[in-house]
Amino acid sequence: MLNIKSIVSIAAAVLPLVSARPASLGTRAVLLPEDDPFYQAPITIDSSAPGTVLKSRKVATSFFGFIPNPVEAWQLLYRTNAVNGTAISAVTTVFVPTGAKTDRFVSFHTAYDGSSRDGKCDPSYNYQLGAPQEDIISSVEFLLLQAFLIDGYIVSAPDYEGPDAAFGAGRLEGTGVLDSIRAVQNFGSTLGLTTTTPAVVGYGYSGGAIATGWAAGLQPTYAPELNIKGWAQGGTPANLTGTTVFIDGTAFSGFLPQALVGLSSPSAYGATLEPKIDSIVTTEGASQIAFAEANCGVANLLQFPFKSVQSIEFQTEGDRILYDPVLAYALDQQLMGRFSNETPTAPVYLFHATSDEIIPYANASTLYNEWCGYGASVDFVTYANGGHATTEVLGFPGAFEFVNSAFAGTVASGCSQQTKLDSTLNPIALGAQLEPILVALLNALAAAGTQDANIKADVSNFAKTIT
Template identity: 55%
Template sequence: MLSSSVNVLTTFVALLSSISSTVNALPTAAVDLSKRATPPSDDPFYVPPVGFEKTAPGTILRERQIISSFFGILPDFVETHQLLYRTTAVNGTPIATVTTIFKPDWPRPDQFISFQTAYDSSAINCSPSYNYQWGAWQDDLISSAEFLFLQAYLLSGWIVAAPDYEGPDAAFGPGKLEGMGTLDGMRAVSNYRSKLGLSKAKPDIVGVGYSGGSIATGWAAAMHSTYASELNIKGWVAGGIPANLTSVINLVDDTLFSGFLPIAIAGLSKPSAYGAKLKPVIDSVLTPKGKALLDFANTQCAVPNILNFFEQSIFSTDVQTLGRGILQEPTVAAVLAENVLGASPDLIPRAPMLMYHAALDEIIPYADAAKLSTQWCDRGVSIDFITYGAGGHIGTEVTSLPDAIDFVENAFDGTTKKGCSAQTKLDSIFDPIALGANLEPVATALIDFFAKIGRNDSGLKSNLALLKTPAQS
């Protein structure tokens, strides 16, 4: 297990070396590298002040400047701020969470991107706001890798904000919670505009997210008009979107990625999500093995959970006593139904969207994303839907990067096409030069990493298979 972890770290370090010339071009302000990050569970910055409940959603409760870094070991010398802000739980009660803001030297005027990274975890210490900091222990390799994607937007000149949209108890999965956390993060950044050099009272915003990050992005897009209509959102980019959690459960159960399921159950059962009604039901049907799985999910990030529940079934009576009947249990069924994106005709995006998905996606069902695109298109949303015919779930995030950046550029310029379109692309990789000279080092690094994973993500599958035995021994 140790040698495999070293190999992963070695690969990441190799990626960093390929973008070092770009990083070195960033500002080299004096920083104190002796101050290492404190996990959120022990960091008082994450605790809201007394009386915060009386403030409006998006109110800034605390602020600080931090040292951001690649994988916790290489400082990213870009101006980085964090805001603790007020947001809202599923039941409407006030809660607080954090957004991390990255400001380039010469940012584009009055524009910022909300980047919802896929941290896919129900452990608070896996929050992106911690993982992005210098000296943070890198348990969450997913958001660490996605930090490279964030750089592509940052190096294009945009201010980028990345919210901890799962809230203070890391509730992975509940769409409305994550949507409100995202929109309130946008409000907080807008309220911080003077310190970021943004002059407009309502800055232009584009929301971006892939996979787990597209839960937050998709629901924020759907809730924009009803929850935060004052935000000047110009567009949305959502890829690999889990539109129907029941379909995801059925697809990934007893597969390489079945470890996502205990995380989702733990997340949906958190107090800020559906804990009051769902947790008693879940607790009543869990076996000792099932309880141990949820305890593990509540303390570990995504990759350890994938290894811990590798090719196992959440429907096994070794885990919970209802078997497949768990999906028909009334409370469980109601929660899952409430989290079907597109089910409500009142929750539809107002700004244009780019949606994209791998036809061969082995984690998030393609059919649900295509269905959602059609539903929203029929309700008047302008959507460009791209099907990537080559590559799996993970590789498609790389392949899609030029299309995502082009759409963001057009959204800010107001030149996206009205109406809906659909196209299929068969390329399995892209030319780094397509992103321009400034982004070529980042693109090359991403290509190098995902080339090692392999076509259709088969290389990743092989690596996980090798890790299975030592992880479960």
């Protein structure tokens, strides 16, 4: 993890590059979403169309909660859908740099990987000046978002998990992304967009790739009117069942209790899944689930390392739990690329590490084969020398270049594969203007270690101190 000294130096390096459009916002207390009236949907939500802007406000945003980010920012509360199609609301934060390209925007899906029911993990909360940084993953990925702002793009970053923090519920997250794009489009005149059909490219890694991949697959049928030019995603959890088996009992098993909480949220599969979990969970399991309901991703990793949700210590069905029809159905619904009518029509840039220790490489390779078999255009890039965290850093320049190419309409059609042996970054890979971003990513790469060695060691060492 980056330490506080690194965070300050990185933010200080990036800050002067972001064109300011100052806004006088005054002083406003940063409330948790559960306490902030802005997040409460109006009673008219049921009669509104998906993507309708229900409320809007200007906000002051920041690097890591305490260094002001001098870019105009808006938050939009918009209508989207629960898994069963009923109306729910979500918030997206829209960043507008001075001199922005006004006919397009980037939809940025940060990996907030949190199921806290009070909203403390939501990007919209963590982005605000003065907000305690409850979700360090979103905070660090904010540096990647800056690269798009520096390059002149308006950026929308939605709370795609919705009001119940439905972490892992891919279909809900995908529609949450698509409806946030509709909302930005509907609010376009205020944001300075000069067209009613702006071009859009989406980006997301890891948990953010759940939202990206499902938005890509659902868009042709759910939101065909959108002017989508491409999708860039990496470390994609395309098969939650396979991922569960892969990380259960490892240093990263802490993702699993929060995924159970997310999938069993009211707007996801709570009607059937929550009663099932309540009937089989042990006292220890209930304690872990309660912790996941109140904390964000990194805290959950440190809470549950090398433990197993398939153990009788966690629930009474033991290793048969994944065969339980209620849970199996919920997990099966998250299988990306399963149906031909859930295939992206815009080009996709897909990248993954063969040695990814959190999301199995087979998640990406199988998805590539499925989508290509259904006629999608996918450029699949394999990183032979990265881990999960390091590959987000190593793969970002390629994803960034894809975003520019997708907007330009120069991405080749059809499917292609390539393998990269890179384990270092060229500081000027994205041009001199973005060199500070690449230097910051180099620092993150060094902190993570080769194939995430330092991250794995840190989690293992912490686990030893609590067992």
